[in-house]
Amino acid sequence: MEGIFLTDVTLAKKTGNEQLKNKMASISREFSYEDTAYHLPVSYALTGIAVHDRSTASDVFTKTGSNPLVAAECLLAETTAAEGKEPAPYTGFISDTVIRKLGYSLVDGSILGLALLVGTPKSAESAAAICRELQEKYMLTFLSGGVIPSLSSAGVKLGLDYRLIPLGSKPLHSVHFVDIVARVAMMFGGVSPGDTHRLLTYAAERAKAIVIVFPGLSDEEIAFVDGMRVLGFPILSLGEYESGDWTPATPSDVVRTGMDIKGIRVTVTAIPIPMACSPAFEGKSIRKEEMQVEFGGGRSPAFELLRMRNPGEIEDGKVTVIGPEIGSMKEGAAYPLGIVIEVSGKTMKKDYEPVLERRIHNFINYGEGSWHVAQRDLIWVRISKEAFSKGVKIEHLGKLLASKFRMDFPQLLDAVAVTLITDQDTVVAGKKEAEKIYEERDARIKGMHDNDVDTYYSCTLCQTFAPNHVCVITPERPALCGAISWLDGKIAYEISPSGANQPVEKGALVNAQNGEFEGVNRFVKKASHGEIERCSLYSVMEFPMTCCGCFEAIALMLPEVNGIMVVNREYKGMTPSGMTFSTLAGTIGGGAQTPGFAGISKNYILSDRFLQGEGGIERLVWMPAQLKEELKPRLVPLLAAKGHPDLFEKIADENSAATIEDLTSFLARVGHPALAMKPLM
Structure with missing residues (x-):
């Protein structure tokens, strides 16, 4: 029936599920995706099981009641392992790093929701008009199947820079849209792998996602698309698919209908100039x-x-x-x-x-x-x-x-x-x-210090995805995403007193070294809905600030060398901790407070308050070479001013120390000051 309209979606779902089940039995090789800490994310989110082979895939498929999303994910992962990723323009699986970079856009209002377009449109022009409307209404749009070549033939520019992301040539590549939602739930929302109820609740309530379906889907593709309804995604049919569970729409009203169903509100006023204007074009x-x-x-x-x-x-x-x-x-x-x-x-x-x-x-x-x-x-x-x-x-x-x-x-x-x-x-x-x-x-602002003010500012923008996360911004500690300074927070509050940036009275000092204050603790406890009792602004070891997931870098202790390592999200290699950035990030996001780990901004490394609780910059023993080079023009004079003119060269990177054993030898050879400091543990 592939390539024609199907009028009985219920029958197609039954047939398609059976076809997917049979194909699952044909899996014959091990498979995995690179640049992710979440294995096969849909399967991992639903069951907590890391799927990498046929046996585990079959087990998860059975545990989830022959879930078509799981089947599609496993089949596609095996195909990718055997044949490699599809060539450009298709993206295939999207890495954790890219999703984290999108994190701030998902909460600051420049992306209001997610849309998936799947199938083959009757008209390339009507598909292009739908995409343009989604761009202008601040939606991040994913594409799979015949819609991609149709848009290309109409001259539509595709890619992340244009917020029109071509996942793959077949409708089943839409599983990468679902796995992004699953990872957002685990990265930012604090959803634990295997907590199915919380995952489904999170997806339905917080993932503002819609699915638009063009004609020509096969039975198994219909079954797969219909499986997304369990996540609370409305399925809008442009292909004459008849189902009480799918919403019929026309090209002219499908975007508005989908956004209305999910409660996505946007007011766009056209600017009278001869080019389109939207955050969708900001990354081009x-x-x-x-x-x-x-x-x-x-x-x-x-x-x-x-x-x-x-x-x-x-x-x-x-x-x-x-x-x-x-x-x-x-x-x-x-x-x-x-x-x-x-x-x-x-x-x-x-x-x-x-x-x-x-x-x-x-x-x-x-x-x-x-x-x-x-x-x-x-x-x-x-x-x-x-x-x-x-x-x-x-x-x-x-x-x-x-x-x-x-x-x-x-x-x-x-x-x-x-x-x-x-x-x-x-x-x-x-x-x-x-x-x-x-x-x-x-x-006017140079040299402003935390001790100069009685009020810090919060940022709870990321509670859209991480309900219990609270960022506390001080003159010497920017927001962990790197996008908001203390002055930004102050002005944002004055402009919008009921917004995400609120004043935080410091209150009485609890611990000067760690940066703990009674007023900050009171605010954080209330803003985290009672989840976080205490917060140290300058420590990675004792009551560190919570993390949402869109941090620029991670600082973590390395007890073997008595030092602190920093790794930025652009770095894809292995670190001396034995974990990649993606793996590390997967352990601390979602509003969690994790002693020994802290999400930070890059500029915080240059602050006098950088991990003051553990002794400051003298504890820094390892950074990726790219990050060292980026910070060098400011970091070298800063270290010299602190009386450590040679410390920059004593900070290792992946070229001088790839493993913890290498790092131990390197630090001893150069005489890094961390080795002589008070033990971290």
Whole structure:
């Protein structure tokens, strides 16, 4: 029946389940996925059993009542082991590292939900329209089966950068959509492997996911898709599949219908410019051969600056261009650019300027044909040839920025005006003035210490997925995701007093060395729903802060060498602990408090408060070489200022110490100070 419409879904499910069951018996080799701590994630989440061979697969299949999701996962894993991953553009299994990088986007509002498109659409244009609507409504979309070549034929750009992820050529590759939800539950939600009830509850209540089905599914594919209903995913049929359990829809209303069923709310106001605008485009890149023109990036002078003005001094929505427009610029050349944004509002404060200014980066990248990196006077902006061909001008960047600032900060800003400068002399003069303002800002916040304030700030954004996790942000300890500083938290609270960033009064000191305060303990206990009694801000050993899963790095003790190791999520190799980052991360996420382990931001390594409870930076014995090189320009002078000018070279990496035995020998040979410090245990 493959390739035609099926009108009896119930019969197809029965037939398909039997076919999947028979295929399970044909599994003949061992199989596993790389870059994950969760084995075959669906099977592992449902049963707690690590599946890697036919015998275990059969056991799990039986234990789960011949679950079609388990069957599809095992069959696909064996096929991948035998034949390798499908070539580009297909992604196949998506690593834990990628999911953790998405973690913050899943909770900060730039991704509101997940969608799966499976099957073969009647019309490539209608499928493209559905995908565009999902992008514009802040949905992260996964694709499997014939919809992928259909979209490619319609010129739709696919990939994680565009939030349209082509999993595989067959509908059964949709199991990678399900395994992502399973891993999110275990990574961020504190769901223990094998706790089926909690997994299903979590998926139904917290995973805002919908499934859109095109025609042409076989019996076993129908059975597999229908199996997703147990996770609370609504199945929306565009292929004339008739079932009381599937919701019929048309291409024009399927996205709205699915989002309504799952309670996903989004208000999107179109910006009147000739390119689409959505967070879906934020991760894209514009390569040199794709660009019409560029600005800054060391090739020409460029800067950006946001200034507060008094009410009445600026005209809301006014966009001014000083200098030539793109149409008079040479293709492929670099030109100067100044971006000056003036804002006013009754509740706007001067301290908010740098925080709002950093949003320029996000907003320009929301444009489908515009690209922005860096900040201040280091910015680099490109406009694509495709956008230029559609009529995009410098002026439209101004309209994009003015609109997004008003949309995203309606309670704060009453007026936004944007000036874009492409005249060389005016940019150079404006850049000098901007640099003076940057220096004034830095002087206001430079050297701020935890002891200088009585109030810290919380972040509970990640409670969307990790219900008991509470991040406490101090001037010297950024949020573990690296995205929010103390000043960001302070301003976020002032802008939105009922939001995720709340003031945390320090209260009486309990332990100065570990950074434990009565007020922080009270707040954390309440915000974690009574799960966490105590929290030390500067210790990895005693009552460390909880972890959600989107941390930039992990610090953990290595008692064999009396030191602390740090591994960042980009590092995929084995560490001296005998575990990869993925394995380590799988043990500490979901709002858990795990003595000996702490999720941290990279910048926290440079803080004077870094693991103060265990003796600070002198305990640091191992980091991946890439992370060492990234931090070197700031870490070397910091260590010298602390009286350890040679410590940087004494910190091992994977090249000098791959195992704990290697590390022991290396540290002894170089005379690392951790060996002479007080024992960790």
